[in-house]
Amino acid sequence: MIKDPGRRYSFGFAGVAKYVARYRELRSEACMSRTLKRENIKIMNRPTVLITGSGGELGHGLIQYLSAEGKYDIVGLDLNEPANQDGMGRVEFHKGDIMDRSLLDYLFDRFNFDYVFHLAALLSTSSEKNPARAQDINVNGTFNLLERARKYTEKRTSPVVFMFPSTIAVYGLGSVAEKTRAGKVKEDQYLSPICMYGVNKHYVEELGRYFSTTYGMLESEQRRLKLDFRAVRYPGLLSADTIPTGGTSDYGPEMLHAAARGIPYSCFVKAESRLPFMAMPDAVDALIQLSRAPAKSLSRRVYNVGAFSVTAEEIYREILNYYPDAQVDYRIDPKRLEIVESWPADIDDSLARRDWGWAAKYEFRNAFRDYLVPGVRKHYGTRKTEPCYAVGQA
Numbered sequence: 001m002i003k004d005p006g007r008r009y010s011f012g013f014a015g016v017a018k019y020v021a022r023y024r025e026l027r028s029e030a031c032m033s034r035t036l037k038r039e040n041i042k043i044m045n046r047p048t049v050l051i052t053g054s055g056g057e058l059g060h061g062l063i064q065y066l067s068a069e070g071k072y073d074i075v076g077l078d079l080n081e082p083a084n085q086d087g088m089g090r091v092e093f094h095k096g097d098i099m100d101r102s103l104l105d106y107l108f109d110r111f112n113f114d115y116v117f118h119l120a121a122l123l124s125t126s127s128e129k130n131p132a133r134a135q136d137i138n139v140n141g142t143f144n145l146l147e148r149a150r151k152y153t154e155k156r157t158s159p160v161v162f163m164f165p166s167t168i169a170v171y172g173l174g175s176v177a178e179k180t181r182a183g184k185v186k187e188d189q190y191l192s193p194i195c196m197y198g199v200n201k202h203y204v205e206e207l208g209r210y211f212s213t214t215y216g217m218l219e220s221e222q223r224r225l226k227l228d229f230r231a232v233r234y235p236g237l238l239s240a241d242t243i244p245t246g247g248t249s250d251y252g253p254e255m256l257h258a259a260a261r262g263i264p265y266s267c268f269v270k271a272e273s274r275l276p277f278m279a280m281p282d283a284v285d286a287l288i289q290l291s292r293a294p295a296k297s298l299s300r301r302v303y304n305v306g307a308f309s310v311t312a313e314e315i316y317r318e319i320l321n322y323y324p325d326a327q328v329d330y331r332i333d334p335k336r337l338e339i340v341e342s343w344p345a346d347i348d349d350s351l352a353r354r355d356w357g358w359a360a361k362y363e364f365r366n367a368f369r370d371y372l373v374p375g376v377r378k379h380y381g382t383r384k385t386e387p388c389y390a391v392g393q394a
């Protein structure tokens with residue numbers, strides 16, 4: 001219920017009236033039938049999960065995983081409906097904006113969220129093109145959600161677990177020579193991001209730590225049950241199911257999807273540009289595993305998770321094993337290249353391995369052989385039947 005919205009938010013009378021009207025609208029049946037894509041989930045005594053960015057690449061993989069487990073009630077929130085609803089099971093989708101505070105209040109009032117997976121974001125290239133929007137979505141929108149989850153935690157006996165996908169964009173290496181020298185970067189090294197997205201994500205990591213530790217330090221003890229914020233820093237993600245948009249590591253998945261569709265691809269970084277990457281099922285596993293790790297085993301709130309480190313040319317050569325007529329040329333975008341060159345060649349994930357048993361299932365070769373190529377073939381059809389590896393090579 002809204003008790004005193006005027007006190008809770010610093011917007012003026014018109015803003016309050018709009019907020020109340022919007023909240024009432026959200027509660028009305030008429031709106032419910034517009035916003036829900038599927039039959040309402042039945043609220044049972046099962047853990048409930050909110051997934052923002054549920055229409056995106058990672059959201060798609062996470063919902064598929066949780067739906068298959070069948071242990072959770074799942075609520076999705078995204079600006080867009082999911083393009084691909086394969087394997088999504090019973091999920092209640094809400095089409096809406098994380099900037100819509102009345103919508104967030106409505107969702108937190110209606111559901112007993114045990115977990116929030118906050119995936120909604122503007123990715124790196126899109127953020128660089130529109131830093132004000134990036135600040136709004138990546139920082140202010142996240143603050144809205146952290147604040148709701150924190151308030152809601154006060155009503156509970158255990159904290160809401162707030163999962164956040166951070167990124168290697170939080171790192172900023174000064175030059176290619178430094179990048180080469182640095183090798184596998186640890187969590188607390190080189191935290192000087194050059195791009196807006198990295199700045200946003202790094203700030204949110206700090207916000208999450210604050211909300212989970214010192215928030216409310218001037219208040220009385222009984223109001224101090226904290227949020228349980230946990231984050232993974234991902235490398236570039238490679239999905240067989242969806243084509244990414246707006247990221248700077250997108251050349252990896254774009255190259256594969258172009259080859260599968262039989263169209264040439266112009267790569268915007270150099271052949272020798274190197275980044276760490278991870279297959280989408282491992283990205284989902286990392287988020288799930290960290291969300292379930294006992295709090296006492298965690299020595300920090302933000303963990304690097306790694307899988308394999310490859311150059312653009314190595315990705316192209318691997319694709320040629322499956323699509324021998326794949327065509328890639330290099331048409332460098334100097335600005336996007338600069339961003340890629342500031343990100344580490346690889347990341348040290350030994351703390352995640354030690355604290356919660358992280359280990360990627362997919363290395364470079366088996367990611368293509370067992371996940372990416374079979375997945376894209378399912379989508380686009382089989383253009384070439386077998387990989388052209390020499391015997392024993394894979």
Ligand SMILES: NC(=O)c1ccc[n+]([C@@H]2O[C@H](COP(=O)([O-])OP(=O)(O)OC[C@H]3O[C@@H](n4cnc5c(N)ncnc54)[C@H](O)[C@@H]3O)[C@@H](O)[C@H]2O)c1
Binds near residue numbers: 122137166245246
């Ligand atoms: N894809 C990668 O390589 C990668 C790497 C590191 C971290 N991440 C992080 O993982 C998360 C998911 O990434 P993804 O690859 O699925 O990206 P994506 O772009 O496919 O999905 C993001 C989703 O967020 C939604 N969204 C954006 N603004 C919103 C708003 N204001 N309100 C509600 N929904 C909104 C978009 O509609 C989109 O469906 C992001 O936080 C991203 O920063 C991704």
